[in-house]
Amino acid sequence: MTDHAPNDARVLPPRPGPAASGPPGAPPAAPREPLWRHLVGDVLRAERQAQERTLKDVAEAARISMPYLSEVERGRKEASSEVLAAAAGALGLGLGDLLARTHAELVRATARRSAVRTRSVRNGSARDGLCLAA
Numbered sequence: 001m002t003d004h005a006p007n008d009a010r011v012l013p014p015r016p017g018p019a020a021s022g023p024p025g026a027p028p029a030a031p032r033e034p035l036w037r038h039l040v041g042d043v044l045r046a047e048r049q050a051q052e053r054t055l056k057d058v059a060e061a062a063r064i065s066m067p068y069l070s071e072v073e074r075g076r077k078e079a080s081s082e083v084l085a086a087a088a089g090a091l092g093l094g095l096g097d098l099l100a101r102t103h104a105e106l107v108r109a110t111a112r113r114s115a116v117r118t119r120s121v122r123n124g125s126a127r128d129g130l131c132l133a134a
Contacts, residue, residue, distance in 0.1 A: 062089065
């Protein structure tokens with residue numbers, strides 16, 4: 001006679017992420033401001049894909065390793081100005097062009113964030129400001 005444990009799996013609830021943290025019933029937190037390295041990576045990847053070029057092609061033209069360029073595009077590495085200039089140059093951009101495009105993305109992202117916060121304030125759900133009462 002053998003005793004077999006039941007074949008039931010125990011289901012664990014997901015851990016709350018940054019947006020879900022806070023007391024129950026509290027409004028969701030506003031989106032976090034994006035990091036510069038994420039925006040730079042997004043701009044580099046978008047330009048590379050728009051040119052229909054591979055990571056390998058651009059990395060070779062920039063004289064940087066393909067895995068490192070991949071990490072930069074994914075926002076996992078904070079690239080030096082030399083690496084950014086080389087990657088931009090391989091894509092036919094100047095460093096100023098790359099930075100201007102990244103700045104434009106930052107403006108768009110923070111405008112969306114500001115709009116979410118403004119809606120929260122208008123709806124009375126923001127609780128992080130100073131409140132004065134007479």
